[in-house]
Amino acid sequence: MKVMMTIVLSLIWMWVSPTAHAYTQLTKDDFISDPLIYDAEFSPDGRYLAFIRQAGKSRDVVIRDFSQEGAPITGILQDEFIRADSISWANNTRVIVNLMVPYERISKLKKKAEKDPEFDLDEYDYFRRSISMDVHCQDRVVLLNHKKYSRKNLNLSRVSNLLVDDEQHILMPAWGHKGLEIMKVNVYTGKGEVVLEGGRRTYNILTDKQGQPTFRLDYYYYSRSVQVYEYTQEGEWVPIDRIYFEQNEDGEFDFEGLVGIGKEGELIYRKRNETSGYYEIVKYKKGSKEKQVVASLPEEDIYSPMFDAFTGEYLGYQVQRDLIRNVYLDKSYQAHYDKVAEDIGHSNFSFWASSTSKNRVVVKSSGADHLGKFYVYDYKTQALTWLGDVHNQLVPENLGLPAKVNYSTRDGQKLRMYLLFPPNYDDTKAYPMVVLPHGGPQSRDSASFDFFAQFIATRGYIVIQPNFRGSTGYGLEFEKAGYKQWGQRMQDDVSDAVTYMTQNGYADKSRVCIVGASYGGYAALMGAIKTPELYRCSISINGVTHLKDQIAFDVDSAEINEDRIEEILYERIGHPIRDAKMLDDNSPALLASKVSLPLLIIAGDSDQIVPYTQAEVMVEALAKSKKDFKFVELTDTGHNPFILKDSAAKVYQEVEQFLKTHLGE
Numbered sequence: 001m002k003v004m005m006t007i008v009l010s011l012i013w014m015w016v017s018p019t020a021h022a023y024t025q026l027t028k029d030d031f032i033s034d035p036l037i038y039d040a041e042f043s044p045d046g047r048y049l050a051f052i053r054q055a056g057k058s059r060d061v062v063i064r065d066f067s068q069e070g071a072p073i074t075g076i077l078q079d080e081f082i083r084a085d086s087i088s089w090a091n092n093t094r095v096i097v098n099l100m101v102p103y104e105r106i107s108k109l110k111k112k113a114e115k116d117p118e119f120d121l122d123e124y125d126y127f128r129r130s131i132s133m134d135v136h137c138q139d140r141v142v143l144l145n146h147k148k149y150s151r152k153n154l155n156l157s158r159v160s161n162l163l164v165d166d167e168q169h170i171l172m173p174a175w176g177h178k179g180l181e182i183m184k185v186n187v188y189t190g191k192g193e194v195v196l197e198g199g200r201r202t203y204n205i206l207t208d209k210q211g212q213p214t215f216r217l218d219y220y221y222y223s224r225s226v227q228v229y230e231y232t233q234e235g236e237w238v239p240i241d242r243i244y245f246e247q248n249e250d251g252e253f254d255f256e257g258l259v260g261i262g263k264e265g266e267l268i269y270r271k272r273n274e275t276s277g278y279y280e281i282v283k284y285k286k287g288s289k290e291k292q293v294v295a296s297l298p299e300e301d302i303y304s305p306m307f308d309a310f311t312g313e314y315l316g317y318q319v320q321r322d323l324i325r326n327v328y329l330d331k332s333y334q335a336h337y338d339k340v341a342e343d344i345g346h347s348n349f350s351f352w353a354s355s356t357s358k359n360r361v362v363v364k365s366s367g368a369d370h371l372g373k374f375y376v377y378d379y380k381t382q383a384l385t386w387l388g389d390v391h392n393q394l395v396p397e398n399l400g401l402p403a404k405v406n407y408s409t410r411d412g413q414k415l416r417m418y419l420l421f422p423p424n425y426d427d428t429k430a431y432p433m434v435v436l437p438h439g440g441p442q443s444r445d446s447a448s449f450d451f452f453a454q455f456i457a458t459r460g461y462i463v464i465q466p467n468f469r470g471s472t473g474y475g476l477e478f479e480k481a482g483y484k485q486w487g488q489r490m491q492d493d494v495s496d497a498v499t500y501m502t503q504n505g506y507a508d509k510s511r512v513c514i515v516g517a518s519y520g521g522y523a524a525l526m527g528a529i530k531t532p533e534l535y536r537c538s539i540s541i542n543g544v545t546h547l548k549d550q551i552a553f554d555v556d557s558a559e560i561n562e563d564r565i566e567e568i569l570y571e572r573i574g575h576p577i578r579d580a581k582m583l584d585d586n587s588p589a590l591l592a593s594k595v596s597l598p599l600l601i602i603a604g605d606s607d608q609i610v611p612y613t614q615a616e617v618m619v620e621a622l623a624k625s626k627k628d629f630k631f632v633e634l635t636d637t638g639h640n641p642f643i644l645k646d647s648a649a650k651v652y653q654e655v656e657q658f659l660k661t662h663l664g665e
Helices: 002-010 028-032 107-115 331-345 452-457 476-480 489-503 519-530 547-558 562-570 578-587 612-624 647-663
Strands: 037-042 048-055 058-065 071-079 083-091 094-104 126-134 169-175 182-188 191-197 202-207 215-218 225-233 237-244 259-261 267-271 279-284 292-294 302-305 314-320 326-330 348-350 359-368 368-378 384-389 401-408 416-419 431-435 461-465 505-519 537-541 600-605 630-635
Touching: 028 647, 037 083, 037 359, 037 368, 037 384, 048 083, 048 384, 058 083, 058 094, 058 489, 071 083, 071 126, 107 182, 169 191, 169 202, 182 202, 202 259, 215 259, 225 267, 225 292, 237 267, 267 302, 314 331, 314 547, 326 331, 331 348, 331 359, 331 368, 331 384, 416 452, 416 489, 431 489, 452 461, 452 647, 461 489, 489 505, 489 519, 505 519, 505 647, 519 537, 537 647, 547 562, 547 578, 547 612, 600 612, 600 647, 630 647
Parallel strands: 431 461, 431 505, 505 537, 537 600, 600 630
Antiparallel strands: 037 048, 048 058, 058 071, 083 094, 094 126, 169 182, 182 191, 202 215, 215 225, 225 237, 259 267, 267 279, 279 292, 302 314, 314 326, 348 359, 359 368, 368 384, 401 416, 416 461
């Protein structure tokens, strides 16, 4: 295939030819197995490294002393049933370990594990708690171990302020009788006292280095917004701004990483510019009653502000293009960061510079072709030393080869697309292809690790992930171009990505399948209905099938006010009365008679985002029209089936077999 060899050169490859290890064919079990390393963090002075590793059935916390030759181990904390999840440092010799604790008694779990060779701790619910201990993993105390808080808090592991000038205490938020309380907790005794109180809507109170209140964040569920209050000298909370936000595909939101306190006590947060439509970093100085833009980019969103992990000081901001990259205010930080970026290559990586550490920092990288690697970066020597892989099988040698390309749609819009080519890719062969549109649709794909995409690529398929209009990350105008375009412009953008790949000789046009979850599952069904000539099969996982019914479900379950219903649902998807015909014309369940491809429909029976009834109505319509389809129900599974090992394994198994049946030679 001479044409393919020529065209492939126009791609921007995002990988380096692997040489370290021989290729190993991955199984579905490799994609659901536990990581080897979960977290790693240096003490503020850079002397001690604490990390969490999987050692057989035990999850261990290990501490090593980097001030001595060979960095000897100073302590190990092991447990098979209470699992360490993340770590942080209260001071140079006191480490905080966040734990996942099963609800069921440990003694019962031990007996079950002894009797059942297939015992899986992931099947049991848990709550979160934190302990503090010394560098020998001794002198352990449970933080906030009080019935008042244990009964009201599933998560007692959040730290809101490390109080760097007070080595004995940290601040932790906890739910009390009247609402959120900020507790001053002694990391040596575990005991805490209430120092600040919020209201029932308060989810965080921001404090300065001394622990004094500065700003309060109240979450208003009905309007999907955060009200920001300033704490005045008179001891009053005065409203200064309201910030509207989006939930992710799992119905969650995370605003904490987007707001913090600056060096002089000012509030720094990310907010969308109403004129340009792009996200920028805004500063509000206490008592000024004015907001000032501190970071803004032309025709580009700012992804997030950055804050010092120990002092909370504002460091700069992050930009998400193909990869996430940091921009520091401090030139010396930027120089170190750029050196690491040069050494690591085309990968995302975490590098949180800190004013408290001038010795070492942990760097974690991850990319489209590797789940993650941990390194130690030495500030003095600028040496980057490999610490370990997150997973011993999900490494570049065994995974799909990533690339990226821009393509033009039928109306001339240029769009970004991410690709994975099968391991051991041979450009003289024609490969079958899977198009994998993302969910949301107010979301995006990037050059980051995607379990599902890599699983498909390692089965021998090219995988493409286009950022169609309506995706986030490219400004409000680009996002709005997808409003009320379900099954229309957004679908055409996906179709044009397929056409680009097949016309340019990348893939075998007779062996293409469209696969997706959530909105992507909807797009998979509409692809089978609207452009069956492009595909041989379609797979929908928790996909929307009936737009009016989905809108009605969202209105009933979301409990948001009328203004936000109009903005979030009616403006983006359509109004059930004003846009009735458009919604019906683009609802797969009402178009089942037009299906001419084999379909695989997978749905979780406990989905709270796209209800199980969406799958039921589609299956009923397909059966009535006597279409070729298979339906798989995932029991006790929510919107994201990849969270639970059993559900993920079932999805992988069904998808692999279905693709093999319909895209095989």
